[in-house]
Amino acid sequence: MQSQHHDWVSPPGLDPEEAAERLLRDLDTGPEGLSSSEAERRLLQYGLNELRRRTGPQWPKALIRQLTHPLALLLWLAAGLLVIVGSHVVATAVVLIIMLNAAFSFVQELQAERAVEALAKYLPQKAKVERDGAVSEVDASHIVPGDIVVLEEGDRVAADIRLLAGAVEVDMSALTGESVPALRSAAMVDVNVPLLAAHDLVFSGTNCTGGHARGLAFATGMGTEIGRIAALSERVKSEPSPLERQVRRAAWLIAAVSVMLGLSFIPVATLVAHLTLINSLIFAAGLLAGMVPEGLLPVITLALAVAVRDLAGRGALVKRLSAVETLGSTDVICTDKTGTLTQNRMTPVAVWTTAGQIDLDPERSDTLGGAPQWPSPVGSLGRIAADCNNARLDDAAGATGDPTEVAVLTAARILGAETDSATREANRRWQFHFDPELKLMSTIDRSEDGSPVVHTKGAPEALLTRCSHILDADGQPLPLDSLERRQVDGAVDDLAAQGLRVLGFAQRQLPAKKRPPHRRASAEQDLCFVGLIAMLDPPRPGVIEAVAKCQTAGIRIIVITGDHPLTAAATAERIGITGPHPKVVAAEDFEQLEDRQLATLIRSCPEIIFARASPEAKLHIAEALRHDGHVVAMTGDGVNDAPALRRADIGVAMGLSGTDVAREAATMVLTDDDFGSIVTAIEAGRRIYDNVRKFIVYIFAHAVPEVVPFLLFALSGGVIPMPLTIMQILAFDVGSETFPALSLSREPAEPGIMQRAPRPRDEGVIRLPMLLRAWIFLGLMVAGLAAAGYFWVLLRAGWRPGTSIDVGSPLHHAYRQATTMTLLGMITGQIGTAFAVRTQRTSLWSVGVFSNRYLLAGIAAELALAAVFVYLPVFQSLLGTEAPAPSDLLILLPFPFIVWGADELRRYLLRRWSKRHPRGDVRPLVGDLRP
Ligand code: ATP
Numbered sequence: 001m002q003s004q005h006h007d008w009v010s011p012p013g014l015d016p017e018e019a020a021e022r023l024l025r026d027l028d029t030g031p032e033g034l035s036s037s038e039a040e041r042r043l044l045q046y047g048l049n050e051l052r053r054r055t056g057p058q059w060p061k062a063l064i065r066q067l068t069h070p071l072a073l074l075l076w077l078a079a080g081l082l083v084i085v086g087s088h089v090v091a092t093a094v095v096l097i098i099m100l101n102a103a104f105s106f107v108q109e110l111q112a113e114r115a116v117e118a119l120a121k122y123l124p125q126k127a128k129v130e131r132d133g134a135v136s137e138v139d140a141s142h143i144v145p146g147d148i149v150v151l152e153e154g155d156r157v158a159a160d161i162r163l164l165a166g167a168v169e170v171d172m173s174a175l176t177g178e179s180v181p182a183l184r185s186a187a188m189v190d191v192n193v194p195l196l197a198a199h200d201l202v203f204s205g206t207n208c209t210g211g212h213a214r215g216l217a218f219a220t221g222m223g224t225e226i227g228r229i230a231a232l233s234e235r236v237k238s239e240p241s242p243l244e245r246q247v248r249r250a251a252w253l254i255a256a257v258s259v260m261l262g263l264s265f266i267p268v269a270t271l272v273a274h275l276t277l278i279n280s281l282i283f284a285a286g287l288l289a290g291m292v293p294e295g296l297l298p299v300i301t302l303a304l305a306v307a308v309r310d311l312a313g314r315g316a317l318v319k320r321l322s323a324v325e326t327l328g329s330t331d332v333i334c335t336d337k338t339g340t341l342t343q344n345r346m347t348p349v350a351v352w353t354t355a356g357q358i359d360l361d362p363e364r365s366d367t368l369g370g371a372p373q374w375p376s377p378v379g380s381l382g383r384i385a386a387d388c389n390n391a392r393l394d395d396a397a398g399a400t401g402d403p404t405e406v407a408v409l410t411a412a413r414i415l416g417a418e419t420d421s422a423t424r425e426a427n428r429r430w431q432f433h434f435d436p437e438l439k440l441m442s443t444i445d446r447s448e449d450g451s452p453v454v455h456t457k458g459a460p461e462a463l464l465t466r467c468s469h470i471l472d473a474d475g476q477p478l479p480l481d482s483l484e485r486r487q488v489d490g491a492v493d494d495l496a497a498q499g500l501r502v503l504g505f506a507q508r509q510l511p512a513k514k515r516p517p518h519r520r521a522s523a524e525q526d527l528c529f530v531g532l533i534a535m536l537d538p539p540r541p542g543v544i545e546a547v548a549k550c551q552t553a554g555i556r557i558i559v560i561t562g563d564h565p566l567t568a569a570a571t572a573e574r575i576g577i578t579g580p581h582p583k584v585v586a587a588e589d590f591e592q593l594e595d596r597q598l599a600t601l602i603r604s605c606p607e608i609i610f611a612r613a614s615p616e617a618k619l620h621i622a623e624a625l626r627h628d629g630h631v632v633a634m635t636g637d638g639v640n641d642a643p644a645l646r647r648a649d650i651g652v653a654m655g656l657s658g659t660d661v662a663r664e665a666a667t668m669v670l671t672d673d674d675f676g677s678i679v680t681a682i683e684a685g686r687r688i689y690d691n692v693r694k695f696i697v698y699i700f701a702h703a704v705p706e707v708v709p710f711l712l713f714a715l716s717g718g719v720i721p722m723p724l725t726i727m728q729i730l731a732f733d734v735g736s737e738t739f740p741a742l743s744l745s746r747e748p749a750e751p752g753i754m755q756r757a758p759r760p761r762d763e764g765v766i767r768l769p770m771l772l773r774a775w776i777f778l779g780l781m782v783a784g785l786a787a788a789g790y791f792w793v794l795l796r797a798g799w800r801p802g803t804s805i806d807v808g809s810p811l812h813h814a815y816r817q818a819t820t821m822t823l824l825g826m827i828t829g830q831i832g833t834a835f836a837v838r839t840q841r842t843s844l845w846s847v848g849v850f851s852n853r854y855l856l857a858g859i860a861a862e863l864a865l866a867a868v869f870v871y872l873p874v875f876q877s878l879l880g881t882e883a884p885a886p887s888d889l890l891i892l893l894p895f896p897f898i899v900w901g902a903d904e905l906r907r908y909l910l911r912r913w914s915k916r917h918p919r920g921d922v923r924p925l926v927g928d929l930r931p
Contacts, residue, residue, distance in 0.1 A: 014145075016162050016218045017191050017198055023162055023216060027146040033130035034146055042144035049143045049159055049204075049220035051227055062109065066102035071292055074255055078285040087282045089878065093730045094289045104738060105298035112298075112305030116321065122312045122671055123655055123663070127158040130214070147217045154639045154659025155208045159217040160224045163200050166213030171661075172196075174205040175226060181209045195225065207661045209639050243325045243692065246765045247300055250696070251293050254703065258291035265710060273718030283710065286726035290706050290733045293699050295741065300692055303745035307688045315677035316684075317655065317669040326649050327633075327668075327685025331554065331758040332625055333678055334618065334634040334648070337561040337568060338501075339657050340675045341543055341575055344403045346535040348411035349500060352491045353377035353531035354484075355473040360414055374415060376475030381531040382415030384505040387428070387445045388455035392421045402434075407535040408457065408503060432520045436562060436638060437614060438462060442524050444516045451512035454523050459564065459612070460492045460504035460532060467506050469528040477528045491532060492564070499570035500534040501563060539575050546676035547576045554757035555682065558608055560618055565611035572609055582607035590617050599624040615640035622647045631761050633678055635670075637662050652678060679754075687749040689759065690840060695744040696766060697774045697837045698830075704779025705786055705826045706732065712787065721805045721815060723790045723822045725880040728869075732826055735865040739858035740834040746854045750839050751846050778836060781902060782829030785895050789821035793888055816882035820870055821892075823881065827866050828892045831859055832899025841911065843904060 014026055024030075034042070066072065075098045082091035125140035130148040140158035143149065149161055151168050167185035172178055176196060188199035195201060202208070202215065204224040221227055262284035269280035304321040311318055318324060338344055350359050355375035374382075385408045391401025393413065399406045413419045427446040434441035440458035447453045456463060469477040470484045478484070488504075495502045506527035510516055517523045550557055557577050561568045565584040572578045583605040585593075590610065593601065602608060602624060610617060615638060622644050625632045634648035637658035642665035645651025653666035654673040663669050670677045709723035797814030799805065805815035834855060838844055850856060869875045870883055 014218060016160070016195065016201060017193075020162065020164055020186075020189075020216075023218065024164075027216065027218065029146040029148065029216060032133035033148040034144070036131050039129075039131055039142070039144050039147065042146060043142060046144055046223075047221055048141045050141050052222060059106070059110070063102065063106050066105045066109075067098065071251060071255060072098055072102065074259075074292060075289055078288050081285050082282060085278045085281050087278075090282055090286055090726055090730075093727055094285070097289055097730060097734060100734060101295055104295060108298040108302040108742075112301045112321070115305040115309040118309065119312050119317055119319075122317055123669055125156060125158060125660065127155070128152070143217050143220055145217055145220055145223075149215050149217050151202070151208045151211075151213045151215065153208060153210050153212070154661050156660035156664065157202050157204055157206045157208060159204050160219040161202050161215035161217050163202065163213050163215040166211065168202065168211035168213045169209045170202050171207040171209050172203070174207075175203055175229070184213075186213060186215070207664060209661060242322065243304075243689075243765055244297060244300060244322075247296055247692075247696070250766050251296050254700075255292050258288045258703075261291070261707060262288045265714060268714040273714050273716075275718065283726055286729055287706065287710060290729040291703050293703075295738055296696070296699060299695060299738075299742055299745060302742070303688055303692060303695075306745065307684050311681055311684050312671075314680055314684075315670055315672040315674055316681040317671055318681065319667055319669070323650060323667045324685050324688050326631060327682050328687075328689040329759040329761055329763075330631045330633050330650060330682050330685070332556045332558060332630045332632045333550065334558045334560050334621060334625070334632060335675055335678070336635050336637070337559055337563055337571055338537060339403075339637075339654065339673055340635055340670075341539060341559070341577075342537040342571065343540050344537060344657065344673075346403050346407035346501065346537045348407045348414065348533055348535045350495060350534040351378065351381060351411060351415065351531060352495070352534070353381055353473070354470060354487070357491070360411065375473055377471040377473065377530055378415055379417075380471060380475065380507065381505050381533070382412045382417035384455045384457065384507055384530060385409065385412035385415070385533060386417040386419050387424055388441060388443045388457045388505070389424070393419055394421075403537075404501070404503070404535070408533055411533045411535075429516055430518065430523075432523060434458075436640070438524075439562065439612070440466075440524060442520070444510070444523065447509070449512075452510040452516045454508040454510060454516075454527065456506045456508075456524055456527055457503050460488065460502055463504040463506055463527070464488060464529065466524050467527045467529040471528055471530045480529060488529065488532070493566055495532065495534040496564045496566035497570055498534075499536075499567060499574055501537055501567055502532055502534045504532055505530045537571075539571070540674060540676070542674070542676045544576050546679040549679050549683075549754050551576075553682070553754040555679075556606070558602070558610070558621070560610040560613045560621060562613060563611060565609070568609050568611040578607040578609065582609050584609045584611055587612040587614065587617070595620065595624060595627075599628055603628060615644060618644035619647055629761060631758070633668075633682075635678075636666075641665075683749065683754055686753050686759070687747075688745070689765070690750065690753070691745045691747045692765060693770060693840065694747060694837045695741045697770050697778070698741055698744060698833060700771065700774035701778040701782070701833050701837070702732075702826075702830055704775050705783040705829065708780075708783035708787065709790075709822060719801045721794075722819075723787060724819055724826075727879045728819060728823045728881070731869050731875075731879050732823060735827065735862055735869070739861050740830070740855060743852060743854035743858040744834070744837065747838055747852055748847055750842050752842065777906065778833045778899065778903065781899055782826060782833060782895075785829045785898065786822045786825030789825035789888075789891055789895075790818045792891060793818040793821045793884060813882060816880055817884045817888070820881040821884055821888060823879075824866060824870070824884070824889075824892050825895060827862060828895040829899050831862070832896035832901075832903075834859065835896065835900040836903035839907065841907060843907065844900070 016023065075094055079091045079094040082094060126137050127140040127143055128135055128150040129138055129143060130150065135150055143159045149159065151157065157170065163184060163186035165186050167183065169181040170184055171181050184199055184202050186200055190198040190200060203226065205226040265284050265287065266280045269275040269283065270277050304324045307324045308318045308321060335341060348360050350357055353375065355377055389405050389409050391399065391405035391409045393399045393409055409419055428443055429446060429452055430444040432442040439462045440456060442454055442456040444452050444454055464485060467480050470480045472478045492502050506529045508527045547557060559568055559572050559577060565586045569582055569584050572582060573580055585608065590613065598620060610621065618634060618636060618641060622632055622634050632648045633650040633652055634644055635652040636645045637654045639659055639661045641662050645653060645662060645665040650668055651666040653662040653669045655669045655671040656673045668681060706729055712720050713722045793814060797811055799811055803811060805811045835844060838852065839847060869879055870881050876882060
């Protein structure tokens, strides 16, 4: 990257507040912007327009943090205690565990961070610059000082810019914390004021919330104000998610239990089992080290990060790790229609005037052959459609512009109107942009006889209220009375009920001599209604399946659209969101509703659609739903949608069609604008949450076999020799915990994951049935198997209660083999546990026994490590292991299958049980009836 070679990325000695002409000269920029070759040269000179971290390497700090987090400190304490009592070997082992864990967690955090950082490449910021005399869209990182930049509503400002023409409103909160939009205009030149207060400057990192302007970039990259503040000099601190907080709490709980267990072990071991105080202290400290689940949190962070990276590749960019878990409990999706449910690729299919309806052939977009003689209002309709339009049909890249306008222009061409953009622009005197609140757009154009004429298009009912006349079949304006109004309404309803998007068109001749009105309200009044154009916007491929998935998954879909109620209802029905008679709330009904009524309405109507809705309506709906305890995903793409996107649990912005402002406010950006990607993300959220639960069960399960041997020893009053040495417990901890646990986060989704109700918002990640399964069922079983292996070897060697197994005694060799059997029994048992926890409810066959290759690799690593522990002389003397006889090893072979098989049986019985008790009104104890 070039930028890394430059520390100073704006031309030195430049005063952005000097006169515009001088600034242009200083930056050596002509009226047509830079040439492409000059821009390339400057890119090399000044570097990429990017913010970089200024600080040096962060890793020593991160590593130290891993070594000093509270759970690690607890282990340090244990190690210290061990040194004091003189058990240096165990102390060293504990320190080794701390180190290994720190390194492991560190690597995982780093990986997680990398995964999140890599997201930027999926959604590069774009900017419009003027180069070689033409405006084009470039990667914002390629803007150089001297570029002429065009700013529009919804854009994120990509460099520090001096405005040259026009005015914009900017949200400067990223720089000043002040969120009230500030007006910035080329006409308000300020001198000698602080840079940030100058009215003719806008700054990188702020957002343009309205207006239109052209400006000169005078600083880029680290040379910008935001670069100077070095907002990125610190790593972005991520808030711990509710999941992480819960898991941290659970880890502490286990730590506390381990400390208590360790402390209570000391008196029992000394008084009842007659162990020396020092030895029991060593055991207590070792037990503590073995049980503390210090690796739990980083595993979860990494699991979330991996999910985020995965999703980015599948069309959904999630901006916060914690959003993944929110996605898993999402139960309402509020979605707009155009472009999300539909393709936003429109074809005109019919035109309507008082002379009747003409159906257009959607396959043909050229002028109809033979130039039929249209009735006169149709010719006028074609002209309005061509003039009140900003799309282009014949660009090198094909048709460009807003898809609605492309369709309108196509219709104009079919109707024989002149659609050349140059002619259109030459004739245009004024333009009132499309306003989503008014749902109208108007232009004032020069007509053939040279007099100005207002051309307006928009939502038919919005247009009709501004019309006083209507063009009759002969092309004569008639007063628009209620009869004609009903006729137009009837035509609109007919077309809209077929799911078509209908736009109305009107005009008004202005007197030739007078100046045309520049106020919108005075232009858009007293119009003469001319006709309608209806267009078809087919559903996106795959959206019907995605909607069906939501339905089985208990996720409600509420369509909130700016379009006509009937169009919305027909589309919703076609896609399967609603049946034939949904409740459709239009703008005028919505305004009558108070918040409480709105909430009641949403609750009582399972099928509801909001049509002609404003961005403000979205905000109210999000609030009402959240108030009712729902977890809401809400889509939006305009500047005005930002508050609703922030208010929803998951704000969803569009990557292709949305504004930068909406993308900023959103939690998730759909890089393909596809409704299906929201559903994919929810599914991933559910899967990750399940997987987190899986490895929590796994990690919790492995504590029981660690404790049981000590209990056997202590409770038998020392009659049963200690079945496991303290070093073996630590070896088990290192060898069996991390790898399989990590691989569980990669588990594929269980079948049926989208056939169950969403997880309630307030449900904890750790639930009682999980604990019972981990501790009582799996944990005890593994402990029992390990103990069986131990006693088998010991008893066969001739041991009876009371026989000495001390060093030098004839049974000592067999005792070492027996403890090794305990260790191996625990390891093989945990392998069974790993397979068992892979599914929560279904049988393992349904996800495939070998479908998680990470787990297979983890188990292979675990077994290799076990062999090292048992056969390598160094480890034999360190851990007190001794190779068991090959025939004894055979006993271990069925262990994994016993544990896994028993859990398969348990799950099978559970499934049968819940089939018989579909409401789950009686719950068996060691099992979760809910999936
Ligand atoms: P959604 O909210 O589902 O995306 P939408 O695209 O219909 O639906 P808006 O873009 O807010 O929502 O448009 C609202 C209405 O304004 C449209 O239904 C249409 O009648 C009208 N409209 C849309 N685009 C234009 C335009 N370029 N010129 C004039 N009127 C338009």
